[in-house]
Each structure stands twice: as C-alpha cells, then as structure tokens.
Amino acid sequence: MVNLGRAWMAMKHGVYTGFTSAYNTYNANNHVAELEFNFADYNTRLARYWHNRRYADNTIYHSVNRYASSYKLEESLYKHIRGLRNPIGRLVQMETAKVFGGVINYETFADGAIKINGADDQLLSAIRQLYQWSNMDMLKTLYVREGATMGDIALKVVDDTDRNRVRLEVLDPRKVHDVKFDEVGNVKEIDIRYERQNAKTGKWHEYCEFIDNDHFEIFEGGNRTDGWDNPYGFVPVEWTQHVSTTLNFGVTSFHQTRHKIDNLNDLVTLIHDNVRKIVNAKFTVSGIRPDVGTNGSPTTLSTTGDNRDNSPIIYVGDGEMKALVSPLDISGALEAALSQQKEIENDLPQLALQSIRDSNSNLSGVAIKNMYSDTVDVFGELQGNYNSSLKSATQMAISIASFRRYDDFRGYNLDSYQSGVIDFGIRPKDLFSDELTTMERIEATSIALQSTAPELMLKEIGYSPDEIQEALGRVSRSQLRQQALAIREQSNQAVASGGNIEDVA
Secondary structure, eight states: OOOHHHHHHHHHHHHHHHHHHHHHHHGGGGGGGGGGTTTTTTHHHHHHHHHHHHHHHHTTTTTTTTTHHHHHHHOOOOTTTTOOTHHHHHHHHHHHHHOSSSSSTTOOOBBBBBBEEOOOOOHHHHHHHHHTTTHHHHHHHHHHHHHHHSSSEEEEEEEEETTTEEEEEOOOOOGGGEEOOTTSSSSEEEEEEEEEEETTTOOOOOOEEESSSSSEEETTEEEEEEEEEOOOSSSSEEEEEEOOOTTTTOOOOTTTTTTHHHHHHHHHHHHHHHHHHTTOEEEESSSSOOOOOOOOSSOOOOEESSSSTTTOOOTTOOEEEEOOOOOOHHHHHHHHHHHHHHHHHHGGGGGGHHHHTTTOOOOOOHHHHHHHHHHHHHHHHHHHHHHHOOOOOOOOHHHHHHHOOOTTTTTTOOOOHHHHHOOOEOOOOOOOOOOOOOOHHHHHHHHHHHOOHHHHHHHHHTTOHHHHHHHHHHHHHHHHHHHHHHHHHHHHHHHHTTOOOHHHH
C-alpha cells in the first residue's frame, strides 16, 4: 500500500506544473507510443488528451488552443491555417453511433444498442436494474464518445450505500493520476485526483481517491480524511483503450493521421485565402501622375461609391490598372487537396460509410460488407474493446450489489465475478442490415419462383413458411389462369378456321 500522505506535498507542485505544461506547450514526443518517451506518464497522457480533444472540437489551430501558434511554427504550417477539412468530429460521432448507438431494449436485450446473449432471466433482471440505475442510455454514448476523442476511457462502479444501489459512471482519464494493471490488463491499483469544491466553505481543494485490491483511502487538500478495507477484493474500475497498444494506454483512430489532416487544412486554407485575394484584389496603377498634397505626399485617386455592390470605382484616365494577385491554378490545387483527402480516408476507412450515403447507393448490407470489409474490421475491433469492458464492469457491479444484498441481486455473491456464474456476452451492433433491398428481393423472388426448387430458394431469401405457401399458391393460380386463357385462344382460332373445338382439348 502506497502511503500517499508522505508523498502528497512533494508531488503536488509537480502535478500542477504538469497541467500547465500540457495545456501551454506542444511536444511531439507525447504522441510516440514507446516506453522511452514516457507514453504512460500522467503529464504525457494529459498533453495527449488535450491535443486529441482539440482535433475533435476543431480548435487545434485556434487561439483556444494555447500553443496553437507554436504548434503551427513547429509543424511548418501556414500562419492563418483553419480547420476547413477536419473530419475528426465526424469520425468520433460515427464511431460512437456504431458501437452502442440507438435505443436500449430493456425488455429482452435481444436487439437494440446493447445486445446481450447467454444470460438467463435472473441475470437479465440484474443487468436491467443496474443499467436503469446508471442511466445507461446517456452513459453508453458518453463512454464511447470520450474514448474515441481521447484514446482512453474508464468505467467506475459506484457503491451508493446511502441509496442501496450501485451504478456505473464514466471515469475521465484526465482524473487518473496513476493506474497499474495486472498481467491481463485488469486494474489492480488506481490513483484518482481532481479539484472539488467544499460544500460548506465554497473553497476548492484537490480530492484524491486511492484504491487497490486491499484498501480504499481518501485524501482532501493533502490530508488523509478516510480509509477502509476493500471488501470486494478487486478494484471496481474497468479501463478501456480505444485502439489498443502494448503499453496499457490507448490511442485514437486518428493517431497516425493527424499530420496528414494538418497538411490538408494547410493546403485548403491557402487555396481559400488566395481565392479571396482574387475576388478582393488590390491594384497597381500606372500612367497617371497623382496630385501632390500640401505636405508633399501623393493624394489618393478620386473614387465614387455608386457601383452596384457599393465598391469604389477608381478613375484612372488613360492609365492602366493591374491586380496584385499571384497566379493560382485552382483546378490543380483542388485536385491536390482531393488527393490528400483520399489519403486520409484510406487511413480512416470508417469515413467510407459517408461516401455510401452521399452516393445514395441502393446496395444491400451484404454487398456493402463485401465492398468495405476493412471498415467492418475496424469497427469490429472497436466494438470488441468496448463490449468487453462494459461486460466486465457490469459483472463487477452485480457482484458488489449482491454483496450488499440489494434487491434483484441476491441470487449472486462476490465470488460470482471470478467464478463465471454471471457470465454473459454482448453481441456487436450490426453495422449494416443484412436484408436485401426491395429491388434485390423482387428479383430474387422472381428467380426463385421460376426455379425447380422454389420453396428452398424462398426460404433462403427470408420468406416464412406461410409466405412461401401463399407465394406458391398465387403462382399456381396464375399458371391455371394462363393455361385457361391459352385454351380459350386456341378454341377461338379453331372455330374461326372451321375446325372442331374437341381437337383443341
């Protein structure tokens, strides 16, 4: 057990220095996932989280980002660069939607945002109660969005003994000063610190909660104010890496694409600014000698504001005016920007889903899966990370609730978490519908009905037994009508030619 009381004051100055350093300066080393660059160090993580958030909210080049000027200088970016082509906000929203997007089906959990399998009615009842106490409809979105933005996120189980309930909370990784893991990635020790206001005095102080497998300790303003033995035998925190690394701390999906995004915005901003210079051009005038004022300086040429757009008209007599603009191949520049944008989309295949929507494609889910298999694989990895962490946090919460003997949880105990009694699965959310499009279904049905095994083909398409019988019945009736019409036509032809009707039959 670490004695935080002895180390607190010595570390406190370093903590605040780290906050200031992370927000005011940029260091490229903070983004290199190697031990030698202190990737897991608190101040390094804090700087990385700040930088990633600035891409997500598109303020990376804005003065809101305190080191924007030095960052532009270090990365040799255009001084007036703006986030005109920054897809990260859209990427974060898309990843959030594809992991746990939608509405939770609390009744069965068979479909919806969180699809649970392998759980009996008793376990489903416990999960349902826990998720309702946790306001899971909101929490699931916050959980994934913050993880997609920063690269790390955590779920903490809160044992609310005053209200006789447990709940899951999103733990901001910026509050985690230190965390240690066992050999399989479970949290075995965590140091949570953040500023908190005293309800009585109104003053702010630093709050620290230290947890390991044996103890809980609380420090406020550097003083140990509470502590107790850990009755659970585990740390009730589940750490999630958005994209996993070997260092126990994750990265964002756009971790390796940031500089390409910078270069694209650099180019596009230059194009926009040069187009503006062409539209609002400055001119040089030759062939006219301006009047000289009383102070000996040239006076301005006479102007009028009678032009339709209220811009000044400059009278130059027999002189010549030339625009002060640099020649710009707009088509070539835009082509270069589109090429760079394509490169970014190749790095982030998740963005390909937008192109499907933009093209108003009528492709079925099966066809899209085959065409965009890399996109499916990327989302599958993300879903796996979050599903696994949510499952573990849920199991911890149910074990704690059963230990407290809360309602709906009395069928389990603390050992249930380790023994697998409360084991279940969370199935990945479907990225695309596997159903055929309307046109594909019509074509497939037509082919099936003309085949030698229509029942088998209709079943494969998705028809129910009743629908199959109805379809085959309609075909049979249609065939009988066609045969009757054919016989009638032949009869009419026989009568007209003087033949016998019996010959037709």
